[in-house]
Structure formats: structure tokens, C-alpha cells
Amino acid sequence: MSTVNIGIVGLGTVGAGVARIIKRRHEDFLRHEGVDLHISRVASRNDKAARELGLASVFTTDWHDVVNDPEVDIVIELIGGTGVALDVVKGAIDTGKHVVTANKAIMATHADEVLGMAREHGVQLECEASVGGGIPIIASLERSLVSNEITSVVGILNGTTNYMLTRMAEDGMSYADALARAQAQGFAEADPTADVDGFDAANKIAILASIAFNTRVTLSDVHSEGIRSISSVDMDNARKMGYTIKLLAVAKRLPQGIDVRVHPAMVPLSHPLSAVNGVYNAIYVVGDSVGDTMLYGQGAGAGPAASAVVGDILEVARRIKEGGRSIGSTTTERLPILDQNDLSARFYIRMRVADEPAALASIADVLATCKVSILTMSQHGAVDGVAEIVFTTHHARIKDVMTSLDVVRTIKSVRGLESVIRIEGVE
Amino acid sequence: MSTVNIGIVGLGTVGAGVARIIKRRHEDFLRHEGVDLHISRVASRNDKAARELGLASVFTTDWHDVVNDPEVDIVIELIGGTGVALDVVKGAIDTGKHVVTANKAIMATHADEVLGMAREHGVQLECEASVGGGIPIIASLERSLVSNEITSVVGILNGTTNYMLTRMAEDGMSYADALARAQAQGFAEADPTADVDGFDAANKIAILASIAFNTRVTLSDVHSEGIRSISSVDMDNARKMGYTIKLLAVAKRLPQGIDVRVHPAMVPLSHPLSAVNGVYNAIYVVGDSVGDTMLYGQGAGAGPAASAVVGDILEVARRIKEGGRSIGSTTTERLPILDQNDLSARFYIRMRVADEPAALASIADVLATCKVSILTMSQHGAVDGVAEIVFTTHHARIKDVMTSLDVVRTIKSVRGLESVIRIEGVE
Known part of the structure; x- marks a missing residue:
């Protein structure tokens, strides 16, 4: 039996969840794991949560008190962001403490730095909760699947947008209504930018790509598009074509480098990712030995995130107990990040076009000139002389597609380029 | 950098797969993990595979040569079964070697013994490949999800039967045709007993239940029914009712003890497990903090199993490098295993009944007397004076259902009790 002292910085919903699990399951952890987890210090802006959790006696408003407490073995950083949180993580490592964090921003932008520091100081740094809530994706990539050369990681990593897209697909809601519903349910912030513009998912896929x-x-390597332009018309068209629309976070290892991006995509209804609905997340991983695997679960919320944080704490505690020196891990490759323009993809393109005989021919001509080959075309009933045309393309160079669309926009009979959405086989 | 010497016992498809991964990715493991994996001894019945793999110089036909080799750090047991394989595992632990095994039979019947020995000798014993091929389910239950009180583990754990049931559901095949197809594809053995009677899945759910x-x-605790009695008529009826039929391996923690069983079950089409088709496996886990999670992937085959074995090898190698003393893990609870008769379930019951006015009344009367409450009843067109009747029940005590069916069988107008299949909400 060994006592492991925990210092928690940040007592929001996840921090409180962590404290509750440690309290509720203390005897189990002692009996099953031989680890006596003890919360010896908590820092937060005010003492409300600490009082509610019975932790008033170890409460402080100054995170330095946690990081500098010689009794603390593991610092749990749950503030978020890259400001004070980064100081906490680096400060903790500097004083020789192990760190568990749920911080996606730090791990997507400063992973090399903090993991390098951890390795230098021989301490452990774990971050399972930074991606996919309670889904054990990081541990799986770092351990069980590490025997594989991973070729592809495709995730639904943002619960807010997945909830919105599910409401649009299942209930025919507009984007605006789906956002309002998500906000009313507490799934979206008043300012939804980080979610709907894909930044949250971009942080997470940067982390997964680094490990895989x-x-x-890093975050700046990820090409990122959000879901603001997705309409219920596109959702209808997707279903008719055998697809649904998901915000995908994609990382692929190609011979020439890494293709990493976040964007809405048409996903075949036959693919397991198409059935991941509501606030659920899932990560589809393809490896050279394991083949196709998928991990699925709740990607957000206090319970799932706290589950992952406490899982990390117990892993660190076991290793403390075993008495070895932590080796740590940093990335050892420096593979080039590929420019999306140079890659190819299939596209769904919807536009409003004057219902004139020559219109279609001139659009087809532009696409052909730009080497964008059309797979299907369908035209929907004209209203007031304007028809809706949907094209799907074969694989085409993305730069060529964008160039062709710039020209299409200038065609007089084209009244509006409504949607351009990638079609993924999710192979 | 540290050299870790591997001794492999059993060079069948999985053993050869392991050797190939170690050869192919040796430089990656050295660079990324700082581990120099070296196959220093292999034992097999004949030297064919060893010669093909370039391992003739370290080949032996006597497994003792591997276990007693002082240079070997980790023994990889890939023979299977509980005969020689158990001697290998125990012999390896006795000589202070770490063990990685894919052996479900040992882990489902002798886990306490071998894990206890490993703990005593301070060596590691890993067995990820024993359940679900390359799916990282054991590591996830032991680590990332260990913060949870797990309440339910429901798996599709046998690829052979899942392939057969998928063919029956999608192509309308009979059981016999589906089995013949599975055998032709190499997914089923000439003697399919272990798969179709549920024994393979029973071993695996015993392992998962122990850990969760x-x-x-142990295997003998698992109530086990196979799929031999499932017909295409049942599969059709299931679909009409919004279900599909899967061979489920179920382990639930109830207030009074553990409910553990393998049987075919109707699974709602809205549940993620219903979409797990072909040779794929999946495990649906519910925990008090994490909520619902599912892990999905290929449950069999040389690649996935070798992926899991090498993942375990690298995990052991890292811990050897870190220099701590392995603590090991054995189960610490002794929860009672519940008798299925005392539990309750919902059932689908199909019978052939003489098309007489009194028939239905007498069946309904028997069920009511036995406290089995009917939820739905449907009667299908009589042929030659015999109709097919399908009942679904509310939750009823299993013992009562079985008693009622024993009486129903004796009713003169009942010509045949064709199918009795559980209906699972998979909650």
C-alpha cells in the first residue's frame, strides 16, 4: 500500500468530478490497486466548490501553493487554455511532480516542450482527457496499438457539432435552430466559435496525429473548416445519396507526409462513423496489423472527462508504486505536413443556376478545363427560373477544384455557389 | 536503449505474425520506444515456419529451451489450450520471466493461479490478445476505465458466429448455409462446436467479467447457449420487430452478484452493437462515470492478434526499461455468480400451433398461471391447419418462463416449440 498525494488546480465541473470519484471509490482503489489516493491540496478562484466537496481545509486560491507543496506527488491541471495552465504544468514538472491534464490546447500547441521537460525530469505527463472525454483513445494509441504503423485516424471529436448535425439529419432542423437547441441544452457555449468553426476538433486531431x-x-498544422455553411438541403441531399454529414477530424499518413484536417464531410451510411450521433464521439483508427478499429463514447461532460483523469492518476500512481524511473515519450519523427491544395478529394457541389439551356454546358466546360471530372449531376425543379444543381466529382486535385469554382462563380447564369462539401469513403 | 530478448513458443499464424511485426518495425521500436526487441529463441513442433522467418538458428522443438534460456526476458505463449501451454506459462513465471499470452482458455480458467504466481515473482503477465483480437479492451478496462465502477460489459466476441448471423440477416441464408459459407471462407473450423455453441465467447466474457x-x-460460471437453433424465420421476425439477432456475451454487476452469460439475443437496430457485422467484434462497456463506451475491431486473424501481442510485448519492455518492480494484479473481490433461473429477462417465443379456436387461449392461460406476462402476440397464416405464433414477453423470471414452456410443450394443439430467444435492450 502506498499513499499518493494529489493536488488539483481548477475545481470546475471536471475538477469536482475528479474529487467526487476519488472520494467515492477511495476504498476500492485502496483494495484493488493498493493505492491510497489522497487529495492534499486544491486551488481554485473561490472556495465554493472546495467547501461543497469537503475540501475547504486544503483549499488555496494560489496555484503556486499546490505546485510548490513538497507533499504533492501528482498535479492535476484542469484550468484549460495556454495561459496560467501552462505555467502550472511547467511549474509542476520543474518541481519534479507528475502531471495529469485534460488540456487540449497545451497538448496541441506545446506538447514537445512539456513532454520534453517531463522526460528530462523523469516524471510522467498524462493527458487522456484532452481528447474524446472518457474514450481510451490516447492510451490505446500509445500502448495497445503501438505495434502498428497507423495509416489513418478519423474522428468525430466535437460533441456540440455532432449534436447539431444529428438534429439537422434526424429532425430536419436548420443550422440556426440546431445551434439554438444545442445552446438551450447546454451543449453549446453562448459564443459557439470554438466548436462550430472546427477549432476544438482541430486541437484534438493535432494531438492524435502526433501520437499516432x-x-x-500542432494546431497550426491543421486545415480547418467548420459547419456554419451546412444547410438542411445538403443534409437531405446527403441522405438521398446514401450519406450523412459529419464534422470529421482526419489525419492520414501518406507516403509524402501527413494530411491533417477538420471539415464537414459526407460519410457513407454504411460506415460505422455515420451512426455516431448526438453528443457521442468516436475515433476510427486503421493500422497495418490491427486493421480497422473504432472507439466510441461520450466525448464531453464532467463524468467522462473525470473518468479519464482518474484513470491517468491511477496509472501514474501505479508507476510511482512500482518504483521505476519514467522514460516519457516525445515524438521522434519530423514528417512534413502536406498542403491541402496538393492533395485530392471527392466533392459534393451545390449551386443555384438560371434555368437556361447553356448554363449547364458552361459549368461542365469549366470543370473539365480544370481537370475536375464529374461523377453525377442532378438538377432540381426550377423556381422563378432558377434551378438547383448538385454535382459530385471523382477524386480531383483540391487546388483544381477551388480554381474551377472561382471561375464557376463568375459565370453569369450561376446565381449562387451554395455548398462545397467533401465526400469521404473513410477508407 | 535497452535490448529485450523475446522467446516465442508456438509459431502458428499468430506467432509468425508477431515475428514479422518485430522484424518489420524493429527500427521504429528502437527509435520511438528506445527498445531493441530481439527474438532470441523460438519453439515449435517443426522448423518450417522458423526457416521461412529466418529464425532457423534460434529454433528448437522443446519449449523448455525457451523457458530455461537465461537470456530470454519475455516468453510469448502462443500454443493455446490448457495443456502444454499452461506448463509453458507457469514454467516461464517460475524462472522469473515476464509472459505475454493470447491464451483465452488459460485466462478463463487459471487466471488467479497464473496472475498470483506472476505477482509473487514480480513479473508481468499480459493477455490483450486473448479477447477481441486487436481491440484494446483489456488494457482499457485495466487502465483508462479503472476509475469506473463498471456495471455492464456486453460483447460480440466471436467472429465466426457473427459472420454467420450477418449472412443470415443480410442474405436470408439458413443456418446450415451460413455455416458452410463460414467454413468455405476459413472463418469456421471443420468442427465448429467451440464457436457455434458459445464456448469461445464464454471464455472471453469470463476474462472480461473478472477484470471489469x-x-x-471462470468459464464454468458462464451460462452458455449457442446459435444452432436460430433460423432464418427468426431473423426475419426480428427485423420486422426492429431487432437483429446477435450472439451476445453479457456480464452485468447486479446488487446481488454477477450475471454472466452467452446466448443469442434480439438486439434493437438502434443499438450500436446491432451494426457490428461480419467477422468484427465489439465490446459495449457501461461505467458509472464514463457512461456508455464501445470498442470495435477485428476479433480474430493473425494481424489483429499479433498487433495485440506485440503491443503487450512493448508494454512489458518499457516497464523492464523503467526498472520498477511489477506489482501485478489479481482479483480482490469474491462476488457471487447468480443463477440464471433467479434472474428475469424478456423473451421472443415462436411455436407451431394447430389452427383451433381454443389453442391460443390455453397457451395464454399457461403463461399467465406461470406469471409470464405477454407483451405482443402475432399469428401467421395457417398451412395445413397449423399456424405459427410469435409471443414476446415482458420481463419475467427466467425460471417461470422455462416452467411455462415445459407445460406449453404438453398442450395437445402445440405442434412444436421452435424458438426461445432473449430480447435485450442492451442497457
């Missing part, structure tokens, strides 16, 4: 491909991928 | 609930569950 053992190379440095 | 931290209590001793």
Missing part, C-alpha cells in the same frame, strides 16, 4: 504518427503536429 | 468487476469469474 509519432511526429510533431 | 475485479472478481473471480
Whole structure:
């Protein structure tokens, strides 16, 4: 039996959840794992949560008190962001403490730095809760699947947008109504930018790509598009074509480098990711030995995130107990990040076009000139002389598609380029 | 950098797969993990595979040569069964070697013994490949999800039967045709007993239940029914009712003890497990903090199993490098295993009945007397004076259902009790 002292910085919903699990399951952890987890210090802006959790006696408003407490073995950083949180993580490592964090921003932008520091100081740094809530994706990529050369990681990593897209697909809601519903349910912030513009998912796929491909991928490497332009018309068209629309976070290892991006995509209804609905997340991983695997679960919320944080705490505690020196891990490759323009993809393109005989021919001509090959075309009933045309393309160079669309926009009979959405086989 | 010497016992498809991964990715493991994996001894019945793999110089036909080799750090047991394989595992632990095994039979019947020995000798014993091929389910239950009180583990754990049931559901095949197809594709053995009678899945759910609930569950504790009695008529009826039929391996923690069983079940089409088709496996886990999670992937085959074995090898190698003393894990609870008769379930019951006015009344009367409450009843067109009747029940005590069916069988107008299948909400 060994006592492991925990210092928690940040007592929001996740921090409170962590404290509750440790309290509720203390005897189980002692009996099953031989680990006596003890919360010896908590820092937060005010003492309300600490009082409610019976932790008033170890409460402080100054995070330095946690990081500098010689009794604390593991610092749990649950503030978020890259301001004070980064100081906490680095400060803790500097004083020789192990760190467990749920901080996606730090791990997507400063992973090399903090993991390098952890390795230098021989301490552990775990971050399972930074991606996919309670889904054990990081541990799986770092351990069970590490025997594989991973070729592809495709995730639904943002619960807010997945909830919205599910409401649009299942209930025919507009984007605006789906956002309002998500906000009313507490699934979306008043300012939904981080979610709907794809930044949250971009942070997470940067983390997963780094681990899966053992190379440095940071937030700024991720090409990112959000879901603001998705309409219920597109959702209808997707279903008719055998697809649904999901905000995908994609990381692929290609011979020439890493393709990493976040964007809405048409996903075939036959693919397991198409059935991941509501606030659920899932990560589809393809490896050279394991083949296709998928991990699915709740990607957000106090319970799932706290589950992952306490899982990390117990892992660190076991290793403290075993008495070895932590080796740590940093990425060892420096694979190039590929420019999306140079890659190819299939596209769904919807536009409003004057119902004139020559219109279609001139659009087809532009696409052909730009080497964008059309797979299907369908035209929907004209209203007031304007028809809606939907094209799907074969694989085409993305740069060529964008160039062709710039020209299409200038065609007089084209009244509006409504949607351009990638079609993924999710292979 | 540290050299870790591997001794492999059993060079069948999985053993050869392991050797190939170690050869192919040797430089990656060295660079990324700082581990120099070296196959220093292999034992097999003949030297064919060893010669093909370039391992002729370290080949032996006597497994003792591997276990007693002082240079070997980790013994990889890939023979299977509980005969020689158990001697290998125990022999390896006795000589202070770490063990990685894919052996479900040993882990479902002798886990306490071998894990206890490993703990005593301070060596690691890993067995990820024993359940679900390359799916990281054991590591996830032991680590990332260990913060949870797990309440339910429901798996599709046998690829052969899932392939057969998928063919029956999608192509309308009979059981016999589906079995013949599975055998032709190499997914089923000439003697399919272990798969179709549920024994393979029973071994695996015993292992998962032990880990998830931290209590001793062995093969003999698992109530087991196979799929031999499932017909295409049942599959059709299931679909009409909004279900599909899967061979489920279920382990639930109830207030009074552990409910553990393998049987075919109607699974709602809205549940993620219903979409797990072909040779794929999946495990649906519910925990008090994490909520619902599912892990999905290929449950069999040389690649996935070798992926899991090498993942375990690298985990052991990292811990050797870190220099701590392995603590090991054995179950610490002794929860009672519940008798299925005392539990309750919902049932689908199909019978052939003489098309007489009194027939239905007498069946309904028997069910009511036995406290089995009918939820739905449907009667299908009589042929030659015999109709097919399908009942679904509310939750009823299983013993009562079985008693009622014993009486129903004796009713003169009942010509045949064709199918009795559980209906699972998979909650």
C-alpha cells in the first residue's frame, strides 16, 4: 500500500468530478490497486466548490501553493487554455511532480516542450482527457496499438457539432435552430466559435496525429473548416445519396507526409462513423496489423472527462508504486505536413443556376478545363427560373477544384455557389 | 536503449505474425520506444515456419529451451489450450520471466493461479490478445476505465458466429448455409462446436467479467447457449420487430452478484452493437462515470492478434526499461455468480400451433398461471391447419418462463416449440 498525494488546480465541473470519484471509490482503489489516493491540496478562484466537496481545509486560491507543496506527488491541471495552465504544468514538472491534464490546447500547441521537460525530469505527463472525454483513445494509441504503423485516424471529436448535425439529419432542423437547441441544452457555449468553426476538433486531431504518427503536429498544422455553411438541403441531399454529414477530424499518413484536417464531410451510411450521433464521439483508427478499429463514447461532460483523469492518476500512481524511473515519450519523427491544395478529394457541389439551356454546358466546360471530372449531376425543379444543381466529382486535385469554382462563380447564369462539401469513403 | 530478448513458443499464424511485426518495425521500436526487441529463441513442433522467418538458428522443438534460456526476458505463449501451454506459462513465471499470452482458455480458467504466481515473482503477465483480437479492451478496462465502477460489459466476441448471423440477416441464408459459407471462407473450423455453441465467447466474457468487476469469474460460471437453433424465420421476425439477432456475451454487476452469460439475443437496430457485422467484434462497456463506451475491431486473424501481442510485448519492455518492480494484479473481490433461473429477462417465443379456436387461449392461460406476462402476440397464416405464433414477453423470471414452456410443450394443439430467444435492450 502506498499513499499518493494529489493536488488539483481548477475545481470546475471536471475538477469536482475528479474529487467526487476519488472520494467515492477511495476504498476500492485502496483494495484493488493498493493505492491510497489522497487529495492534499486544491486551488481554485473561490472556495465554493472546495467547501461543497469537503475540501475547504486544503483549499488555496494560489496555484503556486499546490505546485510548490513538497507533499504533492501528482498535479492535476484542469484550468484549460495556454495561459496560467501552462505555467502550472511547467511549474509542476520543474518541481519534479507528475502531471495529469485534460488540456487540449497545451497538448496541441506545446506538447514537445512539456513532454520534453517531463522526460528530462523523469516524471510522467498524462493527458487522456484532452481528447474524446472518457474514450481510451490516447492510451490505446500509445500502448495497445503501438505495434502498428497507423495509416489513418478519423474522428468525430466535437460533441456540440455532432449534436447539431444529428438534429439537422434526424429532425430536419436548420443550422440556426440546431445551434439554438444545442445552446438551450447546454451543449453549446453562448459564443459557439470554438466548436462550430472546427477549432476544438482541430486541437484534438493535432494531438492524435502526433501520437499516432509519432511526429510533431500542432494546431497550426491543421486545415480547418467548420459547419456554419451546412444547410438542411445538403443534409437531405446527403441522405438521398446514401450519406450523412459529419464534422470529421482526419489525419492520414501518406507516403509524402501527413494530411491533417477538420471539415464537414459526407460519410457513407454504411460506415460505422455515420451512426455516431448526438453528443457521442468516436475515433476510427486503421493500422497495418490491427486493421480497422473504432472507439466510441461520450466525448464531453464532467463524468467522462473525470473518468479519464482518474484513470491517468491511477496509472501514474501505479508507476510511482512500482518504483521505476519514467522514460516519457516525445515524438521522434519530423514528417512534413502536406498542403491541402496538393492533395485530392471527392466533392459534393451545390449551386443555384438560371434555368437556361447553356448554363449547364458552361459549368461542365469549366470543370473539365480544370481537370475536375464529374461523377453525377442532378438538377432540381426550377423556381422563378432558377434551378438547383448538385454535382459530385471523382477524386480531383483540391487546388483544381477551388480554381474551377472561382471561375464557376463568375459565370453569369450561376446565381449562387451554395455548398462545397467533401465526400469521404473513410477508407 | 535497452535490448529485450523475446522467446516465442508456438509459431502458428499468430506467432509468425508477431515475428514479422518485430522484424518489420524493429527500427521504429528502437527509435520511438528506445527498445531493441530481439527474438532470441523460438519453439515449435517443426522448423518450417522458423526457416521461412529466418529464425532457423534460434529454433528448437522443446519449449523448455525457451523457458530455461537465461537470456530470454519475455516468453510469448502462443500454443493455446490448457495443456502444454499452461506448463509453458507457469514454467516461464517460475524462472522469473515476464509472459505475454493470447491464451483465452488459460485466462478463463487459471487466471488467479497464473496472475498470483506472476505477482509473487514480480513479473508481468499480459493477455490483450486473448479477447477481441486487436481491440484494446483489456488494457482499457485495466487502465483508462479503472476509475469506473463498471456495471455492464456486453460483447460480440466471436467472429465466426457473427459472420454467420450477418449472412443470415443480410442474405436470408439458413443456418446450415451460413455455416458452410463460414467454413468455405476459413472463418469456421471443420468442427465448429467451440464457436457455434458459445464456448469461445464464454471464455472471453469470463476474462472480461473478472477484470471489469475485479472478481473471480471462470468459464464454468458462464451460462452458455449457442446459435444452432436460430433460423432464418427468426431473423426475419426480428427485423420486422426492429431487432437483429446477435450472439451476445453479457456480464452485468447486479446488487446481488454477477450475471454472466452467452446466448443469442434480439438486439434493437438502434443499438450500436446491432451494426457490428461480419467477422468484427465489439465490446459495449457501461461505467458509472464514463457512461456508455464501445470498442470495435477485428476479433480474430493473425494481424489483429499479433498487433495485440506485440503491443503487450512493448508494454512489458518499457516497464523492464523503467526498472520498477511489477506489482501485478489479481482479483480482490469474491462476488457471487447468480443463477440464471433467479434472474428475469424478456423473451421472443415462436411455436407451431394447430389452427383451433381454443389453442391460443390455453397457451395464454399457461403463461399467465406461470406469471409470464405477454407483451405482443402475432399469428401467421395457417398451412395445413397449423399456424405459427410469435409471443414476446415482458420481463419475467427466467425460471417461470422455462416452467411455462415445459407445460406449453404438453398442450395437445402445440405442434412444436421452435424458438426461445432473449430480447435485450442492451442497457
